[in-house]
Amino acid sequence: MLLHPALVKLFVKLRVARVRRIFSGRSTRRLVMSILGLTMMALWLGTVALSFAFGARTGEPLDASWISIITLGLLLLGLLGNNTDQVLAFTPAEVDQLFPGPFTRRQLLAYRLLGTLLGTLAGGLIFGIFLRTFAHTYVLSALGAFLLLAHVNMGAMVIALVRQGVAARLYTTTRKAVIIGLLIIVGVAAWWALAPQAPPIEELLAMKDAPAVRAMLLPLRPLELVFGAASVSDALIGGAMASILPLAMLLSVFALDRNCEEVMLEASRKRAQRLERLQGKVKLTGQARSRRLVRLPFLGPASVIVGRQTLAALRGSRTHLLIMLLIPAVFIAPSLIAPDKSEAIMRNVFPIFMAWGLFLIPTLFRFDFRAELDHLELLKSLPLRPFALVAAELFTPVAIATLLFLGICASLPSGRDAIQAYPWIAPGVPVVALLIVAIENLSFLLWPERQGKPGNDAMAVSGRRMLLSLARFSAIGIGAGAAFLVALLTKFITTSINAAGLGGVIALFAIDLILLRLIVVAFTRFDVSADLPE
Amino acid sequence: MPDPAPILDVRGFTKSYHTTIAVADLSFSLHPGEILALVGPNGAGKTTTMRCIAGVIPPTQGQIFVGGFDVRAKPVDAKKRLAYVPDDPHLFDALTVREHLAFFAGAYEVDAWEPKADALLDRFEMRDHADKYASDLSRGMRQKAAVCAALLHNPTLIMLDEPLTGLDPRGIRTMKQIIRERANAGAGIIISSHLLALVEDLCASLLILSQGRLVFRGDVAQARQAYAAQSDASLEDVFFSATEGPAPTPAPPTTPTQAGAE
Numbered sequence: 001m002l003l004h005p006a007l008v009k010l011f012v013k014l015r016v017a018r019v020r021r022i023f024s025g026r027s028t029r030r031l032v033m034s035i036l037g038l039t040m041m042a043l044w045l046g047t048v049a050l051s052f053a054f055g056a057r058t059g060e061p062l063d064a065s066w067i068s069i070i071t072l073g074l075l076l077l078g079l080l081g082n083n084t085d086q087v088l089a090f091t092p093a094e095v096d097q098l099f100p101g102p103f104t105r106r107q108l109l110a111y112r113l114l115g116t117l118l119g120t121l122a123g124g125l126i127f128g129i130f131l132r133t134f135a136h137t138y139v140l141s142a143l144g145a146f147l148l149l150a151h152v153n154m155g156a157m158v159i160a161l162v163r164q165g166v167a168a169r170l171y172t173t174t175r176k177a178v179i180i181g182l183l184i185i186v187g188v189a190a191w192w193a194l195a196p197q198a199p200p201i202e203e204l205l206a207m208k209d210a211p212a213v214r215a216m217l218l219p220l221r222p223l224e225l226v227f228g229a230a231s232v233s234d235a236l237i238g239g240a241m242a243s244i245l246p247l248a249m250l251l252s253v254f255a256l257d258r259n260c261e262e263v264m265l266e267a268s269r270k271r272a273q274r275l276e277r278l279q280g281k282v283k284l285t286g287q288a289r290s291r292r293l294v295r296l297p298f299l300g301p302a303s304v305i306v307g308r309q310t311l312a313a314l315r316g317s318r319t320h321l322l323i324m325l326l327i328p329a330v331f332i333a334p335s336l337i338a339p340d341k342s343e344a345i346m347r348n349v350f351p352i353f354m355a356w357g358l359f360l361i362p363t364l365f366r367f368d369f370r371a372e373l374d375h376l377e378l379l380k381s382l383p384l385r386p387f388a389l390v391a392a393e394l395f396t397p398v399a400i401a402t403l404l405f406l407g408i409c410a411s412l413p414s415g416r417d418a419i420q421a422y423p424w425i426a427p428g429v430p431v432v433a434l435l436i437v438a439i440e441n442l443s444f445l446l447w448p449e450r451q452g453k454p455g456n457d458a459m460a461v462s463g464r465r466m467l468l469s470l471a472r473f474s475a476i477g478i479g480a481g482a483a484f485l486v487a488l489l490t491k492f493i494t495t496s497i498n499a500a501g502l503g504g505v506i507a508l509f510a511i512d513l514i515l516l517r518l519i520v521v522a523f524t525r526f527d528v529s530a531d532l533p534e
Numbered sequence: 535m536p537d538p539a540p541i542l543d544v545r546g547f548t549k550s551y552h553t554t555i556a557v558a559d560l561s562f563s564l565h566p567g568e569i570l571a572l573v574g575p576n577g578a579g580k581t582t583t584m585r586c587i588a589g590v591i592p593p594t595q596g597q598i599f600v601g602g603f604d605v606r607a608k609p610v611d612a613k614k615r616l617a618y619v620p621d622d623p624h625l626f627d628a629l630t631v632r633e634h635l636a637f638f639a640g641a642y643e644v645d646a647w648e649p650k651a652d653a654l655l656d657r658f659e660m661r662d663h664a665d666k667y668a669s670d671l672s673r674g675m676r677q678k679a680a681v682c683a684a685l686l687h688n689p690t691l692i693m694l695d696e697p698l699t700g701l702d703p704r705g706i707r708t709m710k711q712i713i714r715e716r717a718n719a720g721a722g723i724i725i726s727s728h729l730l731a732l733v734e735d736l737c738a739s740l741l742i743l744s745q746g747r748l749v750f751r752g753d754v755a756q757a758r759q760a761y762a763a764q765s766d767a768s769l770e771d772v773f774f775s776a777t778e779g780p781a782p783t784p785a786p787p788t789t790p791t792q793a794g795a796e
Contacts, residue, residue, distance in 0.1 A: 290632035290665050293640060304640030312628040374624040380590040382641045383613035527591050529582060530551055 004103055007111040015118070033447050037463030044466070045126070062133050064228035067148065068220035069208055074152045078159065079178055085160035085267035087116055087153050088260070095268045105261050106254060112264065113250070116157075120149045134227045140235055144226040147242045151220065154249035160263050161256040219245055299395070302388035305379075309367040309396040359476075361404060362436040367396040369441045369523070373448060377528045386520045394437050394516075401433035424501035431508045432480075438515035439475045443468050445522035449533050479515075483508040539602065540565050541615075541691050541722035542587065547596035549582050549746075556582045557746045559596070564691070564722040569713065571733040572726040574743035575777055580726045581621065583743070584693045587724075588618035600691055614642060617689035621696045623680035625668035631655070631679045632664040635686060642687035654682040657708055673700035681709065685716070692716060693724045698732060710736060730769045744777045 078084045090098070090112065098108060124146025128138060131148075135141035162170075207213060214221075222245075225238030253260075293307025372379060372393070379389065406429055409415030419425050447468060487504030491497065540563035547560045557579035564570055572580050585591045587598055589605045589612060598605040600612040625634060632651070639647035655661045658678040663671065671679060677700050684692070694713075698706050713736055717723050727733060733740070740757050742750040750757055758767055761775040 290630045290636070293633065293636050295640065301641050301643050304637045307640070308626060308629060308633075308637055311633065312626065315628045375626065377585070377590050377620060378624065381588045381613060381618050383610045384641060385610060525592075529556075529585065529591055 002106060002110045003114070004107045004111070007098070007103065007107060008114075011111060011114050029446070033464050033467065037465070037467050039463070040467050041463030044463075045129075061135055061228070064134050064224040065208060067131075067134055067144065067223050067227050068217040071148050071151050071220045071223060072217060074148075075155045076178055076182065078152065078156045079175055080182070084156035084163070085263055086271060087156045087267075088112055088160055088264045089267040089271040090264060092268070092272050095265065099261070099265070106257055108264065109253065109257055109260050113253075116153050120146060120153055123149045131227070136230065140227060140229055143235065143239060144223060144242075147226060147239065147246065148223055150243075150246040151223070151249075154246045154253065157253045158249050158256070160267070161253060161260060296392075296395075299388050299392050300385075302384045302392040305384075305389065305392035306395045309371075309393070312371070313365065313367045313396060313400065359436060361401040362397050362433055362440060365397045365400050367400075368393045368437060369519075370444050373450060373532065376526060376532070380523075380526075380528065386524055387516065390516055390519045390523060394434065394441060394519075397437050398430055398433045401437075402430040405429045405433075422498060422501055424498060424505050428501065428505045428508070431505050431512060434512045435479050435508060435515070436476060438512060438519060439472050439479075442515060442519050442522055443472050443475075445519060445526055448526075448531065479508065479511045482511060538566055540599075541601060542724075543597075543599040544583075544587070545597045545599075547583070547586060547598060548594050549579070549586055549591070550594045555746050557586075557743070560743075560748050561596075562741060562748070562751050564724065566690070566720040566722055567717050568739055569717050569723045569725065569737045570739045570741055571737035572724055572741050572743065573728070573730070573733060573773060574749075577745075578743040578777075579746040580743055581695060582746075584618060584620075584695060584724065584726060587691075588616060588693060589613050590618070614687070615689060616691040616693065617684035617687070618693045619677075619680050619684045619695065619697065621699065623676060625671070625676055625679060627667065627669035630665050630667055631660060631671070631682075634668065634679060634683050638683040638686050644687045647686060650686055650688075651682065654685055657712065658682055658705065659708075674702055674705060677701055678705060681712075685712070689721065691722050691724075693726075695726045696729075697725060697727070698729060730773060734769045742773070742776045749776050 088109075098111070103111075124142050127145035127149060128142030131145050132138055132141045135144060222238055222241035226235060226242050229235035229238050291311065293304050294310055296303040296306055299306065369376075382389070384392075406419075406426060409419055409425070447464065449464070483504040486507035487500040490503030491500035494500070542564035544563065545561050548558050549556045550558075560579075560583065572583065574580050582591070586593045587600065587605065589609050592606060598612075601615040603612040603615070605612045626637070629637065635647065635651040635655075638644075639651070644650070652661065655664055658681065660675065660678050660682060663675060663679075666675075668676065668679065677697075681694075681697070692713075697709055697713075701709060710732075713723055713725070725733070725737060734754070737754070739753045740750060741748070742757070750760065752760075754769065754772075755765075757769075757772045757776070758765055761767075761772045761779070
């Protein structure tokens with residue numbers, strides 16, 4: 001039996017449990033957020049779906065021949081990303097419980113395919129909204145999107161199995177060829193777009209209709225028939241034709257299943273590792289020279305937390321640190337290469353990038369409570385005063401953001417001028433960074449969640465995230481607005497811009513202190529036996 | 535001679551979640567040198583009790599004093615005197631074992647911690663692994679590292695949740711020796727474990743919880759007297775009789791046994 005009854009039962013029960021979980025939060029606060037999040041997602045998706053799917057259409061659908069190019073692009077992206085095996089990944093619980101169980105590898109494969117089928121169906125319904133512009137009706141675009149995703153997912157499975165079992169070397173060679181081919185295409189496109197003597201861009205786009213390109217895309221062209229169908233019979237014929245390739249690939253998956261257990265286990269391991277990385281866990285191996293932890297006297301014994309977070313930042317987030325170093329490089333490079341032009345550019349672009357970066361950096365460097373979910377029990381057992389502990393936890397991301405921004409300012413002539421002219425900018429940077437980091441941490445302690453947790457109540461989680469982002473931005477806006485009002489009032493009284501700036505910074509610092517106090521309360525009240533997300 | 539002041543004094547402690555009562559009206563005390571086994575079926579409230587004593591979660595009702603300090607009113611003073619090693623200790627992945635010890639030494643303000651840390655690492659045969667990242671340690675090594683970190687500040691109350699999990703035979707022997715040494719030196723020790731052989735081997739006194747309620751508090755001999763027909767009955771028999779059997783005949787008033795389970 002290809003589908004083992006126990007596996008089918010498990011499959012259904014797990015999906016039912018996901019829905020049930022939304023309404024069975026252990027705390028009322030979490031339950032309310034889940035329901036609000038779900039409502040928000042439903043409203044958002046509903047509005048988009050209604051306007052895209054059933055709204056009055058103006059003009060003809062877009063050229064459906066783009067569909068086969070999009071499909072090919074997605075297939076190639078999978079090949080490039082080296083992550084095609086993720087369609088065969090199981091959760092850690094499934095690996096532990098099902099692989100030693102009395103199931104054949106084909107039954108495990110079929111169980112996984114059931115999940116893929118359900119995901120493809122759901123993806124088709126959502127993706128169909130966005131591909132609506134290529135079809136006459138939403139039903140056609142949803143059907144087409146489902147078949148498009150079936151091509152992509154089945155293709156990914158075949159690639160993963162071929163790679164592991166039949167021809168690893170062939171896979172590597174093909175991948176290299178595809179990368180070189182894509183680089184050539186990107187190079188030609190860049191030349192076409194930038195070179196003055198190049199023909200108009202429309203000529204490049206028209207190449208998609210060249211006989212050679214059409215021939216290459218022939219296996220994917222039935223998808224165009226579905227999107228471009230003008231009648232039900234056209235859609236049925238197109239759908240039947242577009243199903244042939246995914247079905248053939250499905251049969252290939254079962255024909256290639258000799259090594260599928262290894263592929264599934266490896267894919268599951270990779271997925272588990274990725275999730276751990278997302279949750280802030282770092283897998284460091286081997287020996288290291290043990291270092292003394294940075295001590296900051298004003299934080300007392302809590303300063304060891306700063307030392308620990310700094311070490312974690314240095315060791316566990318090299319990519320983030322690289323990005324951090326690249327950002328100032330991007331700012332400084334134009335002033336080194338073309339000093340005359342860069343100043344004019346910087347005057348216009350610099351403030352926008354600074355504001356954007358000031359929001360980005362604290363959200364990128366999560367070396368605070370957001371990386372402490374599994375350590376909250378330990379932190380709460382330490383003999384540290386809560387205010388000092390909270391201040392120490394927030395210190396590292398604020399320090400990173402401050403150093404980065406003041407470093408960029410100091411390295412640019414316009415930045416140096418600004419700091420000299422407006423002395424409140426220097427103390428203002430850490431105060432603003434603290435505001436953002438504090439709001440992020442307060443929201444995390446009130447509604448904690450594990451990053452990248454797969455599958456479970458995905459809609460409610462996405463909605464909750466949207467809601468929290470909105471709340472965070474509103475809180476930042478309110479804080480900044482209050483400080484601006486104080487600055488305005490100071491300006492009105494003193495007529496000095498610097499006094500106004502200083503007034504704004506002091507007001508913002510007062511808000512920071514209130515937020516720190518709220519975080520202390522949230523941390524103290526955080527109950528590790530009830531509030532920790534699964 | 536009058537009893538010395540208790541290291542731990544739990545009075546009317548209750549912990550509830552909405553309508554679920556995890557622990558109800560628990561009162562007991564622990565004296566210097568006493569090794570107390572906290573036993574009970576899964577979900578009896580053992581970990582909740584230890585977490586509340588450690589100040590990790592607040593009690594719903596009642597008071598907990600560690601070294602005379604109320605855990606809620608004077609948390610820092612209370613926590614400085616205790617060590618709590620949970621069932622599955624989470625270490626900081628990006629730190630080495632020695633950096634963990636430096637972290638705890640800083641947090642507990644331990645002066646000249648390095649010789650003490652080295653001695654503990656030697657006892658647990660962890661010296662060679664001192665510069666390894668925590669994420670690279672096996673389950674047993676993580677347990678050893680967590681115990682080393684917990685003992686560094688010489689706590690007077692030590693709480694260990696399933697302390698032998700993952701340890702090799704040498705590690706188990708060392709752990710037992712250290713528990714006895716610390717008790718002989720005057721520390722009060724609470725061990726929560728389902729390994730009744732360990733309890734029988736190490737602990738002179740017993741606290742049995744079932745469904746969040748205190749079933750028994752006294753020494754092992756009194757437990758046998760209360761719950762088993764024969765005086766040489768195993769602790770396993772006592773445990774099942776206490777947690778699943780009919781209510782016992784009332785035991786005489788209990789006085790916690792002092793150090794030296796040996």
